[in-house]
Amino acid sequence: MRGHVVVAPDKFKGSLEGAEVAARLAAGIRRAVPGVEVRELPVADGGEGTLAAALAAGFSRVEVKVAGPTGLPVVAGLAVRGDTAVVELAQASGLARLPGGRTAPLAAGSYGVGQLVAKAVALGATRVVLGLGGSACTDGGAGMAQALGVGLYDADGAPLPPGGAALRRLARVEPGALAERLRGVEVVVACDVDNPLLGPRGAAAVYGPQKGADAADLLVLEEGLTRWADAVAGLTGRDVRGAAGAGAAGGVGFAALALLGATMRPGIELLLELLGFERAVRGARLVVTGEGCLDAQTLHGKAPAGVAAAAARAGVPVAAVAGRLELAEREWRAAGFVRAVALADLAADPADSMARAGELAELAGERLAAALLS
Numbered sequence: 296m297r298g299h300v301v302v303a304p305d306k307f308k309g310s311l312e313g314a315e316v317a318a319r320l321a322a323g324i325r326r327a328v329p330g331v332e333v334r335e336l337p338v339a340d341g342g343e344g345t346l347a348a349a350l351a352a353g354f355s356r357v358e359v360k361v362a363g364p365t366g367l368p369v370v371a372g373l374a375v376r377g378d379t380a381v382v383e384l385a386q387a388s389g390l391a392r393l394p395g396g397r398t399a400p401l402a403a404g405s406y407g408v409g410q411l412v413a414k415a416v417a418l419g420a421t422r423v424v425l426g427l428g429g430s431a432c433t434d435g436g437a438g439m440a441q442a443l444g445v446g447l448y449d450a451d452g453a454p455l456p457p458g459g460a461a462l463r464r465l466a467r468v469e470p471g472a473l474a475e476r477l478r479g480v481e482v483v484v485a486c487d488v489d490n491p492l493l494g495p496r497g498a499a500a501v502y503g504p505q506k507g508a509d510a511a512d513l514l515v516l517e518e519g520l521t522r523w524a525d526a527v528a529g530l531t532g533r534d535v536r537g538a539a540g541a542g543a544a545g546g547v548g549f550a551a552l553a554l555l556g557a558t559m560r561p562g563i564e565l566l567l568e569l570l571g572f573e574r575a576v577r578g579a580r581l582v583v584t585g586e587g588c589l590d591a592q593t594l595h596g597k598a599p600a601g602v603a604a605a606a607a608r609a610g611v612p613v614a615a616v617a618g619r620l621e622l623a624e625r626e627w628r629a630a631g632f633v634r635a636v637a638l639a640d641l642a643a644d645p646a647d648s649m650a651r652a653g654e655l656a657e658l659a660g661e662r663l664a665a666a667l668l669s
Contacts, residue, residue, distance in 0.1 A: 298580030299332035300324055300668070301611075302660075303572065305586040305598035306337075306344045307618050310652035313337030313344050314351050319653045320583055320616060323660025328668045336575050338584070340598040341485030341562025342428020343391075346383040349374035352570040354381060359414045361407035362442075363392045364431040365399050366457060373411050379422045380415035381569070384408050384544050385429035388438075390506070393431050398507025401515060403432035404457030405547050409442025412555075416480055424569060425551060426485045426562065427544035431506055433459040433499050433516045435492065435523045436550020444471035445554065459499070459545070460512075462519030468526045473554060482557040485565045487596045490542030492524055492535075492549045493517065498542035506545070520546055527553045563601030572605055581667055582606040583660065585616035589637075593622070594630055603631035614667060616659045618648060634663060 302324070304316040311319070317335040324333050339348040350356055354374035363369040364387075371386035385391065387407030393399065408425075415423050432438065438457050441447055446469035447455040447462075455461045490496050499508065499516035508516060523546075528534040531553055535541055540559045541549040551557035567573070576582060584602040586593065593600050599615050606613040612633045620627075620637035627635045638655040639645040641662075648655055 298578060299334055301334050301336055301576050301579050301582045303336045303338045303582060303584050303602050304616065305339055307587040307652055309587065310618065310649045311656065312347055313339060314347060315653065316585065316656055319656035320660035323657035324583070324664040327661040327664035331664070331668065334575055336570060336572065338563065338570065338598050338602060339426070339566055340487055340596070340601065341426040341566060343383070343385045343389065345426035345485065345566065346372055346374050346381060346386060348566060348570060349381040357414070357418065359411060361387045361410040363394070363407055364388045364403040365394060366404070367394055369407065371407060371411060373415055375415070375418055375420065378420055379424065379569070380418065380420035381424045381426065382408065382411045382415055383426045384547060387411055388432050389429040390431045391429070398431065400433060400503060400506045400508035400512050401460035402458035403506070404434045404438030405430070405432050405436055405545070406438035406442045406457055408547060409439035412439070413443055413476070416476060421479055422481045422483065424483050424485060424565065425557065427547055430544040430547060433503050433506060433508065433520070433545035435459065435462065435498070435520045435546030436548070437462060437523055439547055440473070440550050440554050444473045444476055445469065446471050459516040459519045462523045463515065465522050465526055468530050470530060477555060482551060482555045483565060484540065484548060484551050484557045484559045485562040486540045486543045486548055486559050487562045488543050489539035491537045491539070492520055492541040492546050496542070498546040501542065502545060524549070561596055561601070563596065563598045567601060567605050573609065576606060576609045576611055579611045582611050582613040583616060583663060584613060587618045588621060589615055589617035589619070589627065589635060590621035594626070600630055607631050612667070614663050616656060616663070618652065634667060636663060
């Protein structure tokens, strides 16, 4: 049969990981069109699921014991292939890593992320892809910087403890061995938000409440981040607090830009390049992508929209599968999809669609294949 099918979904948050979605869709497609070649290439947009997508594409997993968001040790993974390493912030400092799920808006830190970057460099990586998203901390990436050798001290010369609140006491920053450690290393941040570090659209104001911060906490965090930004600008001679993406992941984007010399790329664009999507889609008959909810946010750089754009450049039609579909047909067609299917619409009881997501994803794949490949 001429041409293959590429199945490239993101995770369905709360029900299926990207690789599971891909496997289920592929099974349904094969059932409808026996003998068709289906290539499974789960994707991510730089947030949670980035590590899993890299591993599914052939990267090797390396496990490291690092500090979790509250300092307690966790075992986190990073992905390595050749001289490239993929670090997913959520592995070390994500909300899912909070002990008992209890938020710590003032004390949570990003030290473990720096430990993962350090491990990647120690393994010989000269290109580190840092996926931001799902963070539990609002420390401006100060913890990450400390793990990489930067010294943060209060007025008495004592090292600062973790967390955004402690940054209010910051009196001195010393670069330590950071430059030497990262010499010859390119850091690329996969990021889909354009928030600055400070202000009403900044890391604390926009994302702090999601991490448990109340109104009083937000004032504390904003004060700490401002002091941190001032100190870093004094150290480096340039001020990136207003840069697009500086507010990503509680300000880890800021430290990556200011101290690691990172460049920022749209998450899905970078991941598709890393995963070899252009090569995989060459000669394909159809691409199937998806995520938990296809909605207005999807149209602003989320994984399915990025897949649709890349498939269009290759001249291959693309269909979408989602747990829920909140876009009108004219909207999803304008985004480049030839067909869109919601699992909720396939279930006898829409409320049951998450519990039966795997089974329904197979059914969705079967129906798409019958409609578009027969």
